[in-house]
Amino acid sequence: MSGWRHPTLGQIDRDRHLRFTFDGEGHTGYAGDTLASALLASGTRVLGRSFKYHRPRGLWGLGGEEPNALFDVGHGGISTPNCRATLTPLRDGMDLRAVNTRKAARDPLGLLDLAQRFLPAGFYYKTFMAGGWMRWEPMIRRMAGLGRLDPSNRPSGDMPQRNARCDLLVIGAGPAGLAAARAAAGHGATVWLLDEAGAPGGTLRWRGGEIEGGPWQDFVADTVQKVEAAGGRVLTDTTLWGAFDHGLFAAWQRGARDFHWRIRAAKVVLAAGAIERPLWFANNDLPGVMSAEAALHHLVLYGAVAGRRIVLATGNDGSYPVAAALAEAGCHVTLLDAREDTPAAPEGVEVRRGVAIDAARGTRSLGAVRAGGQHIDADTALVSGGYTPSVHLHCQTGGKLDWDVDRDALIPRPGTSPLIPAGAANGTFGLNAALAEGHAAGGGMGSAPNAAGATWALAPMRPDPKGRGRVWIDPQNDVTLKDVKLAAQEGYRSVEHLKRYTTLGMATDQGRSSNFAGLAAMAALTGRTIPETGTTTYRPPFTPIPLTALGGMRRGALFNPLKRLALEPQHAALGATFGEYGGWRRPAKYSDTQAEAKGARETFGLYDASPLGKIEVIGPGAAELLDFCGYVAMSTLKPGRARYGFMLGENGVVADDGVTLRLDDNRFILSASSSHVDHVRLILEEARQDRFDPSRVFVHDVTAQWVTLSVSGPQARTALETAGMPDDVTALRHMQVVETRWTQVPLRAARVSFTGDACWELSVPARHAPGLMTVLEGAREALGGHWIGLEALMILRAEKGYILIGKDTDGITMPQDLGWGRPRERRQDEYFGRRALFTPEAMREDRRQLVGLDCDGAPLPTGAHLVPLDGPARSLGFVTSSYHSPTLNRSVALALVDAGLDRMGDTLGVFHLGQHRTARICAPCAFDPEGTRLAD
Amino acid sequence: MQIFPCPFCGPRDETEFHFAAEAGKHRPEPAPEVTDTAWSDYLYGADAPKGRAREVWVHLTCGEFLLLTRDTVTREVLDAAALPGRGEAAT
Amino acid sequence: MTRYSALALAREGLRGHRGWRPAWRKPDPKPAYDAVIIGGGGHGLATAYYLAKNHGVRRVAVLEKGWIGGGNTGRNTTVIRSNYFYPESVALYDLALRLYEGLSKELNYNVMLSQRGMLIAAHTPMQMEICARIANAMMLNGVDGSLMGPQEARARLPLLNDAPDARYQCLGGVWQGRAGIARHDAVAWGYARAASALGVDIVEGTTVTGISTTGARITGVETDRGPIACDRLGIAAAGATPGLVAPLGIRLPIHDYALQAFVSEPVKPMLDTVLLYLGTGTYVSQSDKGELVFGGGLDRVPTHGQRGNLPVQETIVSGLLEMFPAFGQLKLLRQWAGVVDVVPDSSPILGPAGPEGLFLNCGWGTGGFKAIPAGGWLLAHMLATGAHHEVSRPFDLTRFAEGRLIDEAAGSGIAH
Structure with a gap:
């Protein structure tokens, strides 16, 4: 017990007492205290234990440089680890726990210090190998770490x-x-x-x-x-x-x-x-050895006095006011100045010149120092080795x-x-x-603000490589001068090697007060200057900062914000369960997926297809641009018609698929998969600006401006008639498109199908979507149709063998692997990705190709691999989509299989997590292969 | 956060931009006359210069491609220009 | 070479550790070597070690412009795994993992391989299907992999966000029990020490300024400390490789990006596995010292500067907190960036290039640390025999012209 509270000094509110506990013992501080000042004034010396040897640790410094006083701070039912005592304001009822120890004052692991000679820098690289590191690791991990995370403390993500x-x-x-x-x-x-x-x-x-x-x-x-x-x-x-x-x-x-x-x-x-730099003498890590600057800081701001019998060791003028203030506060102060030429002794301070501390003495805290061959009793040693x-x-x-x-x-x-x-x-x-x-x-003109006081004189202070005893360089990580010597001896001489080998400067104070000494010691040991030795790289953060500061408010709904349907409330009112698909929140199902899929085939199904990308390509150069960017030529498409096509990457890999509508000679709408819209738009823009005359064609993504509702099924036309759709809409045949009006609302209707049934896509400006939905819902109620979610739509399209890019294709799938080899063989003009379709790998006949799978029993697991029936198991491909078809009353599946087209009719093994089944390779389309239902 | 000057919109955060390619690449055509090696060099080959680099970027929010000259080590932006023939249209 | 052991430590402890010798010699470069390796990172040092050990080629120099292990070897998040999709990748990364499993003993240097297991976690049914695809591929390729369900994932990761309204609920994912982490610096130092003991010269602070050839053959390198002759040259210099070979007329499909890594203040053990979360793209493990070590995607802007940028930091940290809200208690202690050499298919380039005698080991992108033993093993094989190893052949530079890319992200939906 040595720190005390000065009766008058400090800017604390002495009328407001704050009670707190440290390692279970009760204390009182004042409003305005930090944890550090309150504990210093309470006389508590041992505030923690060092990382490696569990040596007692006391308060060293102020602000972010404090390496020792780190607490788990409990308050309000939760606790927060590794709070720096110097930066944390005291609050009433705080429960402070020293980190990395049961109790800072009595730590049985302190016995480790007796074995310190066997635990030099990097000792773990030389041992713990017998039986493997895993044998030792749990013990090491338990002993390492500082504070404890509180599982119930989940800070909210709301820092602006x-x-x-x-x-x-x-x-x-x-x-x-x-x-x-x-x-x-x-x-x-x-x-x-x-x-x-x-x-x-x-x-x-x-x-x-x-x-x-x-x-x-x-x-x-x-x-x-x-x-x-x-x-x-x-x-x-x-x-x-x-x-x-x-x-x-x-x-x-x-x-x-x-x-x-x-x-x-x-x-x-x-x-x-x-x-402030510390000084380097034997046992300079004892509690009671403290930064002189910090002592003044705590005295003046908090009235927390570091001790009563104080030795202040220094080599610079900056320490003299410290000594003076402490003497005036009533301390017995002996100032040891390494220099002979010093300022005058402050009043009440004994100055000894040309003297430095050789060693600190004490067991758990400082009791005396030896300096210049003399023994000086002291409860506190303030040190100043200069300033960094x-x-x-x-x-x-x-x-x-x-x-x-x-x-x-x-x-x-x-x-x-x-x-x-x-x-x-x-x-x-x-x-x-x-x-x-x-x-x-600051760009000031004229004379600067004027103050008294000369620039401080200082003498360089350095760790003495020949010094005796254990001299600490980094007190938190327990790096001593001997460790630096060992690193030099073993060749870890680069400052980066020194840091990494000894862990010097890697503690939570980031080496604020230790890096300079480590550098200076290494320079002295290797006969280099400090600049020759170099410094480690300075990187953010300057001081550890909470992860919540970087995370900000980007959490939950604000982390990768979802795209929402204009009709989401209406879908919710219909009882939809939502899921996340390609960045959109969409109805997964309304009731039962199997019933929806079956019902859509029997009567008709309604679904919200708004996320499907809609990119308008407009102008006299539109057809030319689309021909270059697409795998399937669109210039031959007649106005009022639709055509399915692909967009490739320049590497020939299928980037997207979709239907292109030609509204008139100079106006197209390209549909893109909902998660690929931005990518498709960029491909078009790049070609438009880099290859074509950009004044002749314009590309505009209108996905968000239009809502699209699809009506699919044998009774789709009846449904549209019931809903009051105009005749030019109901009269549409497969792959036709019309722009018209429904009541006064602009309406675009297209007969394109992702289900295999006759299907109308009805698009209206988003503000008219609720009206469209109301009439379609009326027709559904009247005729017994079904709202279908994405899950049911997945079944319908898989029954037909319609692919989903990224699910039924992967990053090597080329169009010929999907049965679309004809443009590659026929087209003579240049198009995006063309050359890559003719590399040796692209020419192989046994590429991984899209096929269907026919199997008995339950659906095959998606992600299962196809394997040979005999011989060693190896992957021949994998299942990409698999469902139970309620209409066919059997499983349907799609797969990418090596040389799949050559294997039509073959039976292959199916491997899934150690289980084996068999399946027959068949055509991808399992339902209505003639396409009669589309022709309606 | 780096700031890139879009020739059409002015200075904007780097997060609004997307790297497209190193500048100066010419697409070899027609495909039947292009060797595998020439194609892969066009597709994948890079100088990845240390220091001054000329690159094609796209400003995602306006959709315009641009030529950016910058230092890949210091990250200093030296120049930003519209693609050839595009600047006039914008001014 | 003084053997490292608990006994040696005890003996030295009693005599003040005076007996430890430099872990690796600090020789001046000789005028000629049988083989020269440019780059004193893990791959270069491992190459030198295996050249001497497996092939008896001991007149070898490793030339490092800075300090060994100072590039991406010492700047990564230390994850080691072979949970890959394509057989070629599995063969490569599992060779590395198998070598890692015996590495501490092999090198007599504790690299602290902690095979605590790794989960690639999914949060949508579609991601779980992709995870099944990978797990099955791993099993068929003879690697330990399994599909973990949500209960077991939660049991292993009790701090995962389990709020009912959590955006990314963990549905399970791909588990590899042999995956884990290791001490990155120790890998470089261990190889350096073992290689040095076999006679390899590790020359730090030496910059290669040019490659000398007769046109058809390698004849040596120019350095800032003079020319060094050799007829076999291995380059394991990551992002510096394109600049080294450009004067030979070799253009590589490499772009350089910064990849950031982060370390929190240390806490007591609370995360026992390595986790990659597909929902957020953030990966994390807890080091033996107690720090969270985490990272995420590449920075957006190609660069040669080893600095991270703020927007990506914000993305990665918010992703971490979305996964583990309790980590919001922690503070960021350190953050750094490495320059990674990214290839279009994110698989390495291993093999000959240009003049006879020149072999490359580069393009590891974000995945180089886990492959160090294999990268060294294979480059040593090529330098010693002049021909590909069966494991390295698919990774030859010719794959780009042939269209034969090995794209894990494309095949599995999950990048390196």
Whole structure:
């Protein structure tokens, strides 16, 4: 127990007590606390366990860099895993559980640490091979992982994704970001100023300072006012997590409701600050060793004091205000500065110069340090190994880095990224310098906002490869200096190999405070400089972001939105059960599929064929275009007539089939399978624009504008007469089409059939569909017809051997495989896919061809394979469609079979999931092969 | 999200566009005079240049095909133009 | 080569791990080799290993411009499977799977093959029919495959969206028990270490700038570290292959696209199989470390840049959450993209091309990791014998002119 709550400091609401538990023990915090500050102030030291050795872990940092304090947070009956204590606001009644352990304070797996010498980096590559990895994996998996998923916690998919544009996007609302935003807003620019923290100010919020002779708060408030007055916005609790192509940035805003922002800006300033580096001494992972910056942050913002007897080890000027503040708060502070030349000792602080910590001492938390050969009792060791600029977004946009000796950091190389770095993100440490750089980045004229304070001096601090003891580089993943040494020794010297072999920087803090040390150690071990050693690639996200931010509202009905029928309510009223077919929600059946299929053959059936694609091809060049794009020539089709045809890909494979209607010399309607409409339209458009004179032909997809209801069956004509259809409709013969009017409504009627019965397709503009449906329904009631769903239609078309592209064909099926070899043999003109029909493979006689199957008993399973009756089992093809035909009272099936046409009449085996049957190959058409029912 | 300029509609999100082919391909015809190799090169052969590429794309929402010149590594769009003979009709 | 074992680890543990030697040597390139392989990814390293091991060809160099395993070998979602439709594909991918099954022992390097099984899940009756078609094809091709029903699928995947109004109810699908995942880096490092021990030179940081020929024959390669002579050259350089062979007048049917992969923060075990969901196109597994590893379709725009784009990320993540609403608790930890070499039929190109002595292993698209042992085995066979292996022959480049494509997506409705 060492952290404590200062009686007055902090911006918490001391009147609002919030109760919470951590690992089952009760605690109290205040409104305004984070989980981290509440626990720090409560004196709780061990907040977690490390990933590999289950070593005790305490609070290290602030914001997104915290590697250790991760909790499963229960609240409101559900829990959420891996919440970062530094970023999660405390709420009353929260139940916090340390991840990856039963109890952070007492973890029996901590005994693993005793075996650490046998578990170096990559030990698992060298063992767990006996008996196979699967023997060991369940145990390893149980020990790995951090928090626990709560199966009952199913966050709703309703996070709005919003788009925004602005003149200037400023990433980070610290001094540099504020100065940039202020300068730009002063010119009237629309500025979006974003910060990950809950309030603007950045380090000013805990480091304080005077700007333009006044308190920093005034500067912030005035800047916010200027930004908003110019039409900009200041978003806090907002993490800008990714930079993407063409200037797109993505940000996650937290609040009562979260938002995901996609932002484009004319100009972007990167003022994301810097992250404090740790120091590297033996047992530097003990709870109680903490970032000096974080200690000040928690002290000033929350009144949470890290300890009472504090050693602060540093090599830079930035730590002096930390020491001063802690001493003033009542702590006993000893400041160890690795440098000889230091600023003056703050009041109440003992400064020892030229001294660094050699080792931390303690078992479960810090008790003392050894420094410069001396033993110093301390409950807390604050450390500062310098600062690493947050250059992630610069690098995400392709920016390069340069090593800057004076700033002791990799900083953005000018001109390599569209982002303008400013302040600590650019290695510029110190308030006045940051303000100046921000001001310039924001396009500010004249003098920058002025503040006291020189740029910090700093001495480079590095892990000592010869250091003794266990020195942690990555505290969450338990990567020590020895592991880096081992990686170097075994040849994993590229930074990427180092990362992958040791898991350095792959923890949930994404190596914020560890990557630099790993890089520096590898450089020292291999005799290279830091730039020579290189960095790993920076990729989004900058901070882990919830998957719900990316998922947005695209869930359920909004995930691949379905196309809906204009008459869906009417079908629903008729009792239809709906299904999803080719992206459309359509009636699957109304009552009983078999009864519908039988009834349609006996009297007549009605179905909604609206999803069938309708593409108008208009103009004097229409016939020519269709001839080129289609496999079956359409220029010879007479007006008022219809013809069945195919569209191929240039690879010769059947892309779609359908009927083309010729309405007059220069006007066609091409029908396309409901899921292939867009593809067919593109084939036509490409040829139209690339090959023909586009002013002579026009292609227009009118699928959605028309509703089509089909009337099919022996009593179809009677039904139409009963429904009051005009004579020119009822008089139509098979494959004729007419444009007419029904009452005053434009009506297109076509005698085309997907059922094998006489069938009229009646198309009216969508707004007239309910009227058409009403009269047809009246006829149905009067005559005893049937509404049929897609399932019954599938039976009817399969009885006739009519194919469904993509079901009865696959991605190698050519028209000759479907019995449509004649255009290929006869046509002399060029058409789409022509050449591919004559490759050696296309010329083979034993291609996989469409056939029917005749079998006894239950329908064959679709997906079953045809196999030879004798000899080794091998696939000769497969069943593509199979149904029980209520009209024929037997099974009907279609199949694609190798050399199927040569096998007519043969009996083959049928294999399905280990079961064997037999079937006879027959013609695809099982019902009315002469087509007499169509002729009516 | 990349932004491609449609010569007819202006800048639009990449999701509205569909890659059609590398530019400069000429369909070998007539079929009987085209060898298997020439046909497969037309159909499948690609330069897939690293860097500057000229490609035919279609803007799905307006249905117009266009010539896009862009850098396949940096993803910078260098130029967008209507197919030859099409630009005049649009202006 | 120090043998890896628990005993060796214990021994080294007691003496501070001072005895471990570099996993692979870091030689300078020699002026000449019997065979040179361009590309130090899994396929190239496996090729070198099998050349030395199976064929006794040990004067071999693998030339890698960056660090080994840094391309798609180290950028994939580590799924290994042979649940394919066409016999040619099954022969190829099951050869790989069988080699994977013995790989840790063969290489004395734990590649952590976890054969936890994979489900290709369907959500419509038509997709279930396609799944039956694949399962039957697998059985007839002698591979373990079965059709799993909805109850068993739900039992194995208890977190699947089971809301009554869920858009994509899982009806079951194709199950392959031998499928699973492996540690991708370990595959590259394991092959490198074993090949190096057999005398293969693995030369990192060396860029091939040209291929030298007499016109009819390969004579060597030009590199940024000087020329290297050889009369047999294997290229296993994925998306870089077209650029390497273009000066020889060889044009390949390859387009390059970015394929993204995603990793969540780690959690305790809660997903025990690999899942590909046909309804959403998203696939997912949980790594041994506890992270969800997932991905989906290609990015839309052909590219050579190893960066992902936001719209596809949104599609893939929303697909994942549609399948598993509880995953909405998780955070995205990492995301990356690999450049994949996509061929019209999504099957690889294996075989000779252009001058005598040149053999290609490319065009794996999104499916290369699972095939590494087979890709290496077959390219080694071709380099050693100068002729196709029976498993590689159908994948010869000539299939495009002959119209003999091996298109899994076309045959089964399910892409790689």
